Amino acid sequence: MTLKLGVNIDHVATLRQARRAHYPDPLDAGAIALSAGADFVVVHLRKDQRHINQKDVADLCKLFPKQIHLECSCSDFAEAVALKYKPHSVCIVPELPGEITTTGGLNFTPVVQKRLLKMIEKLHKKNILVSLFVNPTAADLRIAAKLGADIVELCTAAYSQASSKKEAQKRLQELALAAFLAQELGLKVHAGHGLNYHNVLAVADIGGIKCMNIGFAIIARSLFTGLPSAVEEMKNLL
Numbered sequence: 742m743t744l745k746l747g748v749n750i751d752h753v754a755t756l757r758q759a760r761r762a763h764y765p766d767p768l769d770a771g772a773i774a775l776s777a778g779a780d781f782v783v784v785h786l787r788k789d790q791r792h793i794n795q796k797d798v799a800d801l802c803k804l805f806p807k808q809i810h811l812e813c814s815c816s817d818f819a820e821a822v823a824l825k826y827k828p829h830s831v832c833i834v835p836e837l838p839g840e841i842t843t844t845g846g847l848n849f850t851p852v853v854q855k856r857l858l859k860m861i862e863k864l865h866k867k868n869i870l871v872s873l874f875v876n877p878t879a880a881d882l883r884i885a886a887k888l889g890a891d892i893v894e895l896c897t898a899a900y901s902q903a904s905s906k907k908e909a910q911k912r913l914q915e916l917a918l919a920a921f922l923a924q925e926l927g928l929k930v931h932a933g934h935g936l937n938y939h940n941v942l943a944v945a946d947i948g949g950i951k952c953m954n955i956g957f958a959i960i961a962r963s964l965f966t967g968l969p970s971a972v973e974e975m976k977n978l979l
């Protein structure tokens with residue numbers, strides 16, 4: 742069975758914002774990614790809206806109501822946007838001040854868990870599927886299941902940043918165990934972060950993962966090959 746591919750188009754908006762221009766338009770990127778074989782269009786609405794902004798989310802959800810996967814933090818702002826524009830699914834991620842990109846899975850402190858529970862309930866009431874971005878540990882997966890998540894997205898950052906083959910192997914084993922446990926707990930399994938054309942296959946081979954969310958590598962390649970070809974190539978690998 743082919744894995745689903747979510748194409749994160751944040752960096753199309755990053756380029757637009759470099760000039761505060763009206764193009765390149767994430768809407769065009771979303772349409773092209775989907776027609777080239779992507780299953781979902783992924784956007785991360787950050788609190789500072791430094792790339793994707795609220796209007797992008799509104800327009801994308803209107804145009805592709807069943808294919809937008811919104812990444813956002815557990816905050817009043819993100820919750821309000823998600824409830825208003827109703828993407829197909831929401832992945833709740835941690836957001837730290839000053840970070841260049843998401844640095845890992847959620848830190849499930851008691852305060853965070855309490856807030857997550859409320860946000861998950863509200864999203865479910867609007868029939869929005871909820872994914873939690875988690876580190877591949879048994880403890881965090883159990884918490885995600887307890888909180889009522891539909892999906893866990895396993896953070897592949899530690900694997901993609903491994904400095905040796907041995908470490909990469911160890912990280913893959915952690916991901917495989919996590920994928921197994923997540924399914925036992927009744928969760929759907931996604932994976933993503935730092936994946937590219939060279940390191941994605943080993944993760945794709947892990948049983949049970951249903952969808953990979955990939956952004957930077959695809960948008961970077963699209964500069965030289967065009968977006969349709971960059972998406973098709975990744976989809977073919979999966």
Ligand code: PXP
Binds near residue numbers: 874932934935
């Ligand atoms: N999944 C999550 C939860 C993310 O936060 C990101 C980055 O926005 C990605 C996947 C995609 O990561 P990358 O751009 O490194 O492919």
